Amino acid sequence: MDIRWLQDFLALAELRNFTRAAEFRALSQAAFSRRIQSLEHWVGTALVVKGSQPVRLTEAGEQFREGAGASLERLLETRAAIRGSQFEVMSQIRLAMPNVLARSDFRRILAAIGPKVQSSFSVIVGTTAEVTARYLAGDADILLAHDCPALPSHEALATQDRVVLREDRFLPYVAQGRDFGFPGSAKAPFPLIAYAQRAYFARLFEHVLERNGGALAYRLSVQCDMSDVLKEVIAAGHGVGWLPESAVEPGAGVVALGGAEWELPLEICAYRPRRAAGPKLDALWAALRG
Amino acid sequence: MDIRWLQDFLALAELRNFTRAAEFRALSQAAFSRRIQSLEHWVGTALVVKGSQPVRLTEAGEQFREGAGASLERLLETRAAIRGSQFEVMSQIRLAMPNVLARSDFRRILAAIGPKVQSSFSVIVGTTAEVTARYLAGDADILLAHDCPALPSHEALATQDRVVLREDRFLPYVAQGRDFGFPGSAKAPFPLIAYAQRAYFARLFEHVLERNGGALAYRLSVQCDMSDVLKEVIAAGHGVGWLPESAVEPGAGVVALGGAEWELPLEICAYRPRRAAGPKLDALWAALRG
DNA sequence: ATGGGCCATGCAGGATTTGCATTGGACCAG
DNA sequence: CTGGTCCAATGCAAATCCTGCATGGCCCAT
Known part of the structure; x- marks a missing residue:
């Protein structure tokens, strides 16, 4: 067993x-x-x-x-x-985060906490589902993840200590200078760069769809696993795709498509178990709050 | 994990x-x-x-x-x-016992409880260590096993409900009409039919050895896993070997060698967990006691 | 009817686990 | 110090178990 x-x-x-x-x-x-x-x-x-x-x-x-x-x-x-009692000895904090945060926010997080907390890290990266599962299984001390207030999040995470690191948005992007007739019509649907079924963001997109009834007329163009890949595909001019704003650095060659109805609010959160942890972890947590 | x-x-x-x-x-x-x-x-x-x-x-x-x-x-x-609450539905009692009991006492046990308890059985048979482990892991409802009061038994079994089904003895046997100069001397050690290292009875024999200092002078003749096999080897005249009395049916062609110092008291016991069980199991347990 | 969403299962490839045999280390008696 | 004994760790090949993919059957809603 x-x-x-x-x-x-x-x-x-x-x-x-x-x-x-x-x-x-x-x-x-x-x-x-x-x-x-x-x-x-x-x-x-x-x-x-x-x-x-x-x-x-x-x-x-x-x-x-x-x-x-x-x-x-x-x-x-x-x-x-x-593990907590051995914390000072091993002094390694285990962070888990989805790919998209590892590529965008992690550097900022590191910069913010680096000088305040002296500790070595290990970082677990994967899909949102993967890293959440591993965090809940105890393989990581802290989980960084997007959370959408508009959607019910996983119950198991509701019992964790939680802090919002910053606000984010989930909205459609397109290659600079393109348009594709977004939001499309039955005759001329716009090409969609979509997330693969299993991805967390795929559910967010579905929520946008539901909220807007049939106002979005798209045809599937490409499916990608990761936001970064998706972003590149958008920049290459294959169609319209949704991205978290935080993943789009200046000069990426993509621009947002206006319209609050296509947009979803997001939070970038840190989670940790409610149980007692070591001093290093407490210090890191304090740094994240501040 | x-x-x-x-x-x-x-x-x-x-x-x-x-x-x-x-x-x-x-x-x-x-x-x-x-x-x-x-x-x-x-x-x-x-x-x-x-x-x-x-x-x-x-x-x-x-x-x-x-x-x-x-x-x-x-x-x-x-x-x-x-499982307990589903007992009436499945109505199958799972018994675990070492080989030697399956071949000697199980028939008697079955006969004793058969008419009183209406239930189907499943029986797990193996070495003493195996069946004890499986019982403790919850794979069986009742464990039948030898226990030697002279030796410390496993702690985990001390927390179980326990009933002595009957007394038994662990003593040396030899083929009818033979002798081999038991208990032997340095010049003429008797040939020993011994249990394989892993067997429970091997430990009992070691205890007999320790208790008697160097009074037993033997040379290893054959090693067997199971009492039944060992008994056959003894009957075939290969040497002296220790058996539980209960395993020796009349006409087996082996006879006991006298001397209380070579002998160890045994109990044939039944164990069950202290926790609540189903009515069938309670009835069986009552039948075992009575 | 029919299509879509959902869980079960045959199958082949791959990861993990096991036993055997052996090694390397600790402890003890002489 | 030395040889012997007992013990746990490890290399290796075989076996077992687990996984993903593809597919089948079922139920429900349209």
């Missing part, structure tokens, strides 16, 4: 959807499904109700959720406590 | 010896050693002190032992509770 199975199950219990939970746990849906099966086999009972949408837990599942959650919490806190 | 690593670590903390703990966990010493390393890597700290005999835990190790133990207990109890 791997405790990752427990974490999978808890994510499933919360998100009530195999595909989303798999995504969140940074795993294929197939592998995720089998992990849940393995867990059910280990427990000896079905934990989720078959053929039900959205996913519901069986009675045993509810019972197990509580016990497994408490058990897991105890274990991870034990580990965190041990 | 596999929770088996936690169980390994807890066994190690208790037995303070990699080899013994590996044996108890039914694993090679090499694999066991690596699992501990994996766990240490997961926690992020050394848990056991290097180069120390017997094994000692680091401070972090002690701390982790407590947390991991509590976490594991919570998890396994949750599972057990779920």
